[in-house]
Amino acid sequence: MQIQPTPKTYDVVIVGSGAGGGVAAHVLALAGAKICMLEAGGWYDPSKQSAMFQWPYNAPHRGASTREKPFGYFDATLVGGWQVPGEPYTSAPGSDFRWWRARMLGGRTNHYGRISLRMGPYDFKPYSRDGKGFDWPITYEDLAPYYDKAEELIGVFGTAEGLENTPDGKFQPAPAPRGYERLIKRACDKLSIPCIPSRLAILTKPLNGRPACHYCAQCGRGCAVNANFNSPGVHIFPAMKTGNLDVRTGAMAREIVVGSDGLARGVSYIDKKTGRDETVYGKVVVLAASCCESARILLNSKSNLFPNGLANSSGLVGRYLMDTVGSSVSGYLPILEDLPAQNEDGVGGMHLYMPWWLYQQQKAGKMPFARGYHIEIGGGRDMPGASVFGGSERLLGGGYGLEFKRNLRKVFGCNIHFSGRGEMIPNDQSYCELDPNAVDQFGIPVLRFHFKWSDDEILQAKHMQETFQEIVTAAGGHVTLHSSAERNWGIAPGGQIIHEVGAARMGDNPKTSVLNQWCQAWDCKNLFLTDGAPFVSNADKNPTLTITALGWRTSEYIADQMKKRNLAG
């Protein structure tokens, strides 16, 4: 490839603008580095583009999900989903993996659930605890100060609980629970399952000029006042105010350009507007394109020096890909029928959740699977949409006419939902690689996925099903939707929970890891990763907060090493 000389060399080139790219840009721009950020999608500013307060009847097909908008018409993800036009991927025979991508400024931080759980001390040393998977090269104590910083910047509500392996954080006050949530908590109390205020990146007090939440429950549509955490509003725009950050949208990264000294020189990308190849040069390259996209860029960065792709002397780029174990149950609580009207919207998500609680039973060898899950809950009087009653026949046994209509009014909001989110242990059969045949519309080789659950995950899903049904019953309700053995206990296909991490793991040995403990490539000292790719394990704690904390730690290290001139040739 012929490289067009460009006059400007940035201090740092960042690929990706989601949680990982955003935090790197924020920390490094405030530290004075001159940065160029590449984003494959378009510009997005929730303060101007949010669809909050819209009604379903103002949207095509009442806002139903489509291939183009899997989370519905009003979802903040303007371009993205499990299929992106012109950007295919493939699955190996026998594997079912679905790769979500958000092609927009801020990436997945625009629509995500804002669940912000710290990994605990056990989660960094899982191999030491049960002999499965791998240990991280860092401890909880190494990351704790960065969890503090991350929470204080993005704003997370919660409560101090002191529970095992469930570290408390720098929390804003938690919002009071909804009625059905209090009933679920009563049921959990009976079953000795802890049910505590959730921990979400939504403000309940003003922070850095951002107002507190106004409780419209539609965080997923983007928040016009930035009361929730999203990378554009919280990381990128403040970073741009320093004058140190240039953002290039519509810039689809192809590969990392490497010099004859083996160091990264910059990133070559396709400018989607002109269709032309461009290169942006930097002294340091930070990949934060999302776990699988970053692996893809590394594998596509082939050169004489790095014939197997950049940072891949271990052969581990793409390996040990993980998602989260997900399984769901729905129930119906008759006690909620025909209650007086009240606004149950609240924040965009649950006000209570259940952290994993069976650590001691596991340690004592009394559980049939390793690792745990937390429980996310939903229900109540949500904004009605086209699937408002989720099958009225299931609720009322049938009917039509005046009495049927009267009864529907009474059963509105009586459904409750439980979703488990559990840890997947990395395995040899779950990975991504370059497909030898297929390319995308830009001619870039695409990923081929291999994915397998082990018995640990399947049995965990079984435990979820049994537990959630117990909770529904203990709350005085009946189960309306569940899964059983023939459907593998309802375990969601790989990638469907959109928590993919791994694929370029960190470690303390260059032969068995891609990155060192600073998320710095062993093979290329001025190349860093700040997305989910460095994850060594995938605890049941949703990844975004850890991506943010780890990215912060990596970015501080980059700033320090640049100052000491340790990253140059």
Place this chain on the structure above:
Amino acid sequence: MERRTLLQVIASVGGAGAFATETAEAQTPLPAAPAAYQRKVFDDHQWRTVHVLCDLILPADEHSESASAAGVPEFIDDWLDFRKEQDGTDRLETEILGGLSWLDRESNHQFQKPFADASPAEQKQILDRIAWPGRAAAEDRRGVTFFSRFRDLTVGGFYSSKMGIADLPYLGNKAVMDWKGCDPEVWAVIESRLKNGYKGLGGEVKADG
């Protein structure tokens, strides 16, 4: 209404007024309300049957008008076309059109006129056979499957319409400055039910032990 609520939020936020004029312009473009709905699926006869059937399922009462007054036939016609495009199959459309024919056949057989022309009492006589899956006769199974599907479409279309949402005890989608959790009066009702038991739609719910 939407714009005013949004501006109230923004007005309450010090320093955020700069984007007050732009914020209400959601980037996601909203389609202009069509002057007259152009049917995509149903023919004239089916259209008439759909109106009759929707209004038998959700008639007008003291809270709201009927399903057809809320535009449910239009919703269903559009939904069938939408699913065909999204799913790459006309399975749902076929099921619904086939079900409408089933109604006509039953009505012709019993009353010598198509379903839409039968009297309300005659129409209900047919629906009573298929509206409760648990007690329907085996030979009516196809009618039952159709009617359950059609009823869900009617319910979904009605309660996601402006009229239907207003009918439900839903008070959200607005800015709340001070979130207090479950309304104490509502919680008092729940507690009294927990203590004394509750006669639910599906029968007695026992008091808490």
